[in-house]
Amino acid sequence: MKKIDYKFSVAPMMDWTDRHCRFFHRLMSRRALLYTEMLTTGAVIHGDRERLLGFDPAEHPVALQLGGSEPAELAASARIGEDFGYDEIDLNCGCPSDRVQSGRFGACLMREPALVGDCVAAMKAAVKIAVTVKCRIGVDEQDPEEALFAMAESVARAGADALIVHARKAWLKGLSPRENRDVPPLDYDIVFRLKDRYRDWPVIINGGIASIAHARELLAPRGGVALDGVMLGRAAYQNPGLMLDVDPVFFGAEAPQAGEHETVEALMGYIARELACGERLSAITRHILGLFQGRPGARAFRRTLATEAVKPGAGLDVVRAALACVGRSESLARAAE
Template identity: 60%
Template sequence: MMDWTDRHCRAFHRALTSKALLYTEMVTAPAVIHGDHERLLGFDALEHPVALQLGGSDPAQLAEAARIGAAFGYDEINLNVGCPSDRVQSGRFGACLMREPSLVGECMAAIREAVSVPATVKCRIGVDDQDPAVSLFETVDASAAAGVSVFIIHARKAWLQGLSPKENRDVPPLDYALVRRLKRERPHLSISINGGIASLDEAEAHLDAADGAQLDGVMLGRAAYHEPAILGQADRRLYGADSADVDPFLALDRYRPYLAARLAEGVHLPAMTRHMLGLMHGRAGARAYRRILTVEGVRPGAGLEVVDRAVEAVREAELQAAQRAAERTVAA
């Protein structure tokens, strides 16, 4: 989700769900230590709860980066042991760490000692020719021995040679059963599942304990990004909240003060509206909504009036669709 789940995206998603834990893009430990902290780590208080996702393989660097992140107010420090990009391979972090479970354990021990907030691991089930039934358990057990109790498992291998990062999201087969086996055999650990989950219906199915493995959570990535409206039902359906769902129009009303504040700071409108393009997916007027945001939003000085026009295009299209439906009913 690099270049996707930036602070503007997270603020937008928080307008749809108050309960879901949000994650940053992966930031490397050296970047955190030596880079511009506000640019890399800054976030709005409305994003809570939010986790900082780190990349790296040097325990001392990760500990220092974790301390900086905790001082910024992040609610969780997460180590990425799943990203398969060429960049992370050359830097000996991400999915390639599945080959070095003891090092993952050392990294997590250092992070845990450095911060008081939860330290968690997001990993694959293995890489390349590894036996996932071995590599997954070894990685989890090494971190659990360091005191880590929360794991998010992308239920696919990563093929570091021969597949692109995009192909690694789709080509390796999913093995949900192995993740459920991990939960059954390590019931004291919190195990969340990730990978190929495209709807809240599927998320609810994964949380079903029919086979005796009560998974503790579901991570949604691209499904939530491309069709963010599904997050408007998450609080009720996944968290049992006694509250009405958040529809896209209400979400934009909630997001509006954030948009206005950032525009006043000089942030360009497209930096924020690019995360909103899928919000009206499946609704009448969705194409016009996207066109207005992408075409008019890039013009110099574009502001909230562009968002208002995009929303009005959907409302008008839905009204026209409802009128046509009523006319067909009368004619019948």
């Protein structure tokens, strides 16, 4: 099995981390582990697989996140993912949406650690690539110390290759999925306590990590305990320019691009290829709106893309016009620092 470096990853996010987003992120980091949006086992088994699962080889390393709770269906879906070339299969045990709950998967599985263990064991038996679990620290009135450690024990025994912990509860009653990303308090300490118990098993922390500096801080040892990786979600999506610092900071390697301006230029060939295949420009450019966050011209960049990329026939000229709103000297400032 190919060894995966979990030091830095971008979280699976519904409606956000599609193949266009992942290709864009990959232009800024060669080493970050990228994740698909969650796909249900039903969609994988019965849906348009090429549309749902297809990805550009440049996206590696890339993981497929599955939603489900039936071991045989998860095993079949994992095999399909492996055949498509994914580097890892991840099981979602953290999503709190009503649709997910009604399907008996996502965060409600925190109440059924034995079932999750059975699911992991079935997937491990079906594939040769890594199988991981992403979970919360508990749901509703659960004691996080009991819920999280029971989940970890079950999936570790089943052979899971890593556990990714969103360090807050999910409230399945009373909070919306959006509120569940912010309202329940974060508890990073419990993740360190978990890692202290599983010194030789990868434990990755997720939740509320807003910057590269914050990520570095969480990777620093606490009481002799060091986590194996950090996973950023909204921060990496809404302020994607931070991805240019991932390889230098976490992997001791040079960033693939000199700056944000060069990243957009590097994306042009991909955009042209996708437009030629019938894709809409806005489906790609919606992911780059936050690229120049906080810089002169950023608002005009966003406004140009938001108003022009959605028009029929919009092409590379729209991207060039948006890029012209932001001076190149701004993007080169990073390289000079």
